[in-house]
Amino acid sequence: MVTNLPAEARAKWVKVMEAKTPEEKLRALQEFLSAVPKHKGTENLVQWARRRMAELREEIEEQKRRRRGGVSFFVEKEGAAQLVLVGLPNSGKSSLLARLTNAKTEIADYPYTTRRPVPGMLTYQDIQFQLVDAPPLTPGGGGGFASRVLGLARNADGLIIVVSLESDPVWEFEAVRRELEESNIVIRKPRGRVVIERMRGGHGGIRVVASGKMLDYTIDDVRKLLEGYRIYSAVVKIYGETTLDDVEKAIFENVSYKPAVVIANKADLPGTRDKAIQLRKVVPAEVPVIPASAKTGRGLENLGAILFKMLDIVRIYTKQPNGEVADRPLILRRGATVMDVARAVHSRLARNFSYAKIWGPSAKYPGERVGADHVVMDGDIVEIHTKK
Ligand SMILES: Nc1nc2c(ncn2[C@@H]2O[C@H](COP(=O)(O)OP(=O)(O)OP(=O)(O)O)[C@@H](O)[C@H]2O)c(=O)[nH]1
Ligand SMILES: [Mg+2]
Structure with a gap:
């Protein structure tokens, strides 16, 4: 990308980011688009903005339909x-x-x-x-x-x-x-990922948290780029291998x-x-x-x-101390820890966590006693003990 947008367009982008409702977003995006010069370098951005506007119009329509109790396109998630x-x-x-x-x-x-x-x-x-x-x-x-x-x-x-x-x-x-x-x-x-979390109304400056490799840029470049878009307060999280282009893309929208x-x-x-x-x-x-x-x-x-x-999911079966093993598993991301299991059951369990006992693929022996950081595996049975 690296679009070289004029200052006027960048300033308008702030409005898009600050918009809360789809209606406000749509209006702000329209204004942003009118300030973007149309040439080869901005082609992708313009196309993206137009699509985003079409999606927003749909979203607005969808909201109206739902309010009227009509047919909705949204499907409530069920199952794993x-x-x-x-x-x-x-x-x-x-x-x-x-x-x-x-x-x-x-x-x-x-x-x-x-x-x-x-x-x-x-x-x-x-x-x-x-x-x-x-x-x-x-x-x-x-x-x-x-x-x-x-x-x-x-x-x-x-x-x-x-x-x-x-x-x-x-x-x-x-x-x-x-x-x-x-x-x-x-x-x-993606090889890498950039997430920009803006602090609304804050003056905390730009903080960059990077794990991984910044291929063609420095933290200072990130700061300059964001300031060019009038973003003065944000946390930028960078994972894996990324280029400055990826950072600029993340200003507009994260790729999913x-x-x-x-x-x-x-x-x-x-x-x-x-x-x-x-x-x-x-x-x-x-x-x-x-x-x-x-x-x-x-x-x-x-x-x-x-x-x-x-x-990339795992099934974890919780067990009550001296009790029954749940027959329906919890579904967690691979790499989840015992603490994630506790959180998925109840925040209280996470807050008062003491230790866990574990049976199954990740246990060295049945009933192994493990701490909060222990990584669980598909099929594990986990029994969580809290502080008295
Ligand atoms: N021979 C054969 N025909 C199939 C197969 N699957 C679907 N069809 C036929 O393909 C046509 C379209 O099938 P649909 O399941 O309605 O396709 P769709 O993707 O849902 O279509 P839209 O709802 O229009 O997007 C029908 O005539 C089906 O009978 C298959 O595995 N083999
Ligand atoms: Mg069909």
Whole structure:
């Protein structure tokens, strides 16, 4: 990016950041955009701002709909994680939802059949994933349901990208990926990440907390860059490998990373093998590609396990001292500690934490006594003891 915005535009950006409601944001963004000169260097920014405005308009509409008690696009999360099915029309998203869950959703051989999200639960061992069938993205980008579907995607814990092997899966995948990226949703884990937390009305200065490598800049550059945007009080957290460009992007909006799998659907049709191989070549290596058929169920047997692995989560079973082990696990991020377990149960447990006893994969021996920093593993049984 590094846009070289004129001072006037930067000053207007502050207004966008300070806006609280979607209406205020929309108005401020409009003013910001009118102060941005249109040329090659600002092309991405202008495009991003326009999309953001379209999303805000949708958000405002959505709020109105909800207030009127009408049909909403928002789906309340349930189960261990929410995964949205995204893809072009007719790729088979609804057919997959129907095959994998008990939910009822409309399936038809014409495009744009699905007009609002439909959730269903997929059982994997002792947990459930919530899959959400969504209306399609549009091949050429934008239009139709796009901004609402992208809103659903941004709110989800992960994505199931559905492409059809029937015609051109590579083209379909790239169309979907482009739509996501233009909306700041990426399916590759970024090398690094920048989070800017502004202190409203504060005069605390700019504090940079960096763990990782600042590839082409110094802390002083960060300060100069932010001050150019009239940000004088903020905490900038930098993780992993980043460039000054990443910092500037973070001023506008944080890119959100969503773990994803690609389902190459309609693998029951003849002559689809080679297409699946071509598809594998263009999808980032860390994203699984699953040739499958919603029609026959083939290829879908291990989806639960693949989703579980992709989401980087662990199941933890809590135990009362001298009591029963909970039969429903807590779901935590991989790398979570015993203190995270305590917090997930109750803040009181975290506050009065003394020690824990642990059984299962992370225990050196059954009933090992561990401290708050002990990292738990999938399948652990944790018994928390508090101070008397
Ligand atoms: N041969 C074959 N046809 C399929 C498969 N999955 C879906 N179809 C057909 O593809 C067409 C579209 O299926 P849908 O599930 O409605 O597709 P969709 O992605 O939900 O479509 P939109 O809601 O318009 O975005 C229907 O005629 C399905 O019967 C499959 O695995 N194999
Ligand atoms: Mg559908």
